[in-house]
Amino acid sequence: MQDMSPSDIQGDFRKTTLNHYDGSQRVVLVTDNETPYPEGKLIVSRTDTNGNITHCNRSFVDMSGYDESEIIGQPHALLRHPDMPAAAFEDLWKTVQNGNKWHGYVKNLRKDGGYYWVYATVIPNVRNGKIVGYTSVRRKPSRKKVEEAISTYANMS
Amino acid sequence: MPYQFTVSPDFGPDQLAGWHIFNTWLQRQLETDIHFETFDNFDSQRQAIAKDQVDIIYANPYDASFLVREKGFVAVATPQKPDETTIVALAEGPTQSIEELTPGCKIAQTDDPDISMMGMMMLEPANLDSNNTVLLPQNSYIQVAKALIQGKADIGFFLTDAFDSLSTLIKGQLRSLVTSDIQVVSHALLLGPELAARKQELSQKLADMSNDAQGNSLLESLGFTAWTPMDEEEMEFMIDLIEALAA
Numbered sequence: 001m002q003d004m005s006p007s008d009i010q011g012d013f014r015k016t017t018l019n020h021y022d023g024s025q026r027v028v029l030v031t032d033n034e035t036p037y038p039e040g041k042l043i044v045s046r047t048d049t050n051g052n053i054t055h056c057n058r059s060f061v062d063m064s065g066y067d068e069s070e071i072i073g074q075p076h077a078l079l080r081h082p083d084m085p086a087a088a089f090e091d092l093w094k095t096v097q098n099g100n101k102w103h104g105y106v107k108n109l110r111k112d113g114g115y116y117w118v119y120a121t122v123i124p125n126v127r128n129g130k131i132v133g134y135t136s137v138r139r140k141p142s143r144k145k146v147e148e149a150i151s152t153y154a155n156m157s
Numbered sequence: 158m159p160y161q162f163t164v165s166p167d168f169g170p171d172q173l174a175g176w177h178i179f180n181t182w183l184q185r186q187l188e189t190d191i192h193f194e195t196f197d198n199f200d201s202q203r204q205a206i207a208k209d210q211v212d213i214i215y216a217n218p219y220d221a222s223f224l225v226r227e228k229g230f231v232a233v234a235t236p237q238k239p240d241e242t243t244i245v246a247l248a249e250g251p252t253q254s255i256e257e258l259t260p261g262c263k264i265a266q267t268d269d270p271d272i273s274m275m276g277m278m279m280l281e282p283a284n285l286d287s288n289n290t291v292l293l294p295q296n297s298y299i300q301v302a303k304a305l306i307q308g309k310a311d312i313g314f315f316l317t318d319a320f321d322s323l324s325t326l327i328k329g330q331l332r333s334l335v336t337s338d339i340q341v342v343s344h345a346l347l348l349g350p351e352l353a354a355r356k357q358e359l360s361q362k363l364a365d366m367s368n369d370a371q372g373n374s375l376l377e378s379l380g381f382t383a384w385t386p387m388d389e390e391e392m393e394f395m396i397d398l399i400e401a402l403a404a
C-alpha cells in the first residue's frame with residue numbers, strides 16, 4: 001500500500017507509521033475530523049481470502065474518500081486507523097477463518113486523514129463447503145457504543 | 158397437478174391484476190399449467206413453501222435466502238429495483254429523528270421479514286432493540302399507517318415502495334424519519350427444483366420482455382421497467398449480505 005500523501009489531507013495532521021500484520025509498513029496522516037455516519041446507509045465490501053478488496057458499493061466509495069479504482073485490489077487495511085488495536089483485527093480474522101460471523105465497532109481512516117466509526121459485520125462466503133472470500137456490511141453505530149469502544153481500545157494494544 | 162406460482166405478500170394492491178397477467182404469460186412461455194396462489198401473510202406462504210407446494214415465486218430477499226439455501230430454488234431474474242425500508246412517525250407528533258426515540262417505543266410493523274430486520278437495524282443508533290421496544294403486529298401497510306394516525310404506535314416500518322404508494326391524504330399525516338440506502342438487495346423470481354432446468358430459457362424470455370409494447374405494459378402493471386437475469390453468484394452474494402445483517 002502507498003503511504004498517504006499530505007496533498008490529500010484536509011487540515012492539520014499528525015504522521016504515524018502503521019506496522020501491518022504481513023510485516024509491511026505504511027505512513028498514515030491523521031486528522032481529528034470525524035465524518036458522521038449517514039442515516040440508513042449500509043457500506044458493503046467483499047474481499048478475497050487474503051483480505052484484498054474485490055467489490056464495494058457506492059456508500060463505501062463515498063465514505064472512504066477514495067475513487068473506486070483506488071480501492072479495488074487493495075488490502076482492506078487501506079482503511080486501518082492507528083487508533084484501532086491490532087488485537088481487534090486478529091480476533092476478526094480468527095473468527096471468520098473459522099467460518100463464523102464477526103461483529104465489532106471499527107474506526108476507519110479516510111483518504112483525507114479524517115475518520116468515521118462503523119458497526120461492522122464480517123462473514124465468510126462459503127461455496128460448496130469452502131471459504132472463497134469474505135463480505136462485510138457496516139451500519140451506523142450508536143454513540144454510546146462508540147464511546148465504550150473508544151475506552152476499550154485505548155486499553156488494548 | 159399444475160405448478161404453483163406465488164408472490165411475496167408485500168406487493169401493492171394495484172399490482173394484483175398485473176401478477177395474474179404475469180401468470181398467464183408464464184404459462185404460455187413455459188407451455189405448462191401454472192396456478193397463481195396468493196397468501197394473506199408471510200407465515201401462511203412459508204407454510205406452503207415448507208410443504209413443497211410452491212414451484213415458482215417472486216420472493217423478497219429474506220425468503221429468497223431460505224428458498225435457495227434450504228429448498229433448492231434457483232434465482233432467475235430480478236427487477237432493477239432495490240428494496241429499501243422507511244421508518245415513519247406522525248407528521249404532527251413529537252418525533253423528528255431516530256436518535257430522539259426512547260425505550261418503550263411502540264413500533265407498528267407487518268410480518269415482512271426484510272423490513273422488520275432493516276427497521277430494527279436503523280433503530281440501533283438510538284440504542285433500541287427488540288428487548289426495549291414494543292412490537293405491534295399489523296396485517297398490512299395501511300394498518301401500519303392507521304396505527305400511527307390513531308396514536309397507537311410511535312413509529313412504523315414500511316417497505317419504501319409501500320409508503321410511497323399510500324394515498325396523499327394518509328401520507329400527508331405522516332413523516333418519514335429515515336430511509337435505508339442499501340442499493341444491492343432486491344426481490345427476485347425463483348424456480349423450485351422441479352422447474353430449475355428451465356432457468357436459462359425463462360431468464361432470456363424475461364430479459365426480452367422490455368423489447369416489445371405488450372411486454373412493457375405488463376412490466377408497467379407490475380411496477381417494473383425491466384427484468385435482469387440473475388446468476389447464481391449474484392444470488393449467493395445477496396444471501397451473504399442478508400446473513401451478515403441478520404443478527
Ligand SMILES: Cc1cc2nc3c(=O)[nH]c(=O)nc-3n(C[C@H](O)[C@H](O)[C@H](O)COP(=O)(O)O)c2cc1C
Nearest residue numbers: 020021047051076077079080081089122134135136
Ligand atoms: C471483509 C473484510 C472487511 C474488513 N474491513 C475492514 C475495515 O473496514 N477497516 C479496517 O481497518 N480493517 C478491515 N478489515 C481488516 C483488514 O483486513 C486488516 O486486518 C486490518 O485493517 C489490520 O491491518 P493489518 O492486518 O494489515 O495489520 C477487514 C477484513 C475483511 C476480511
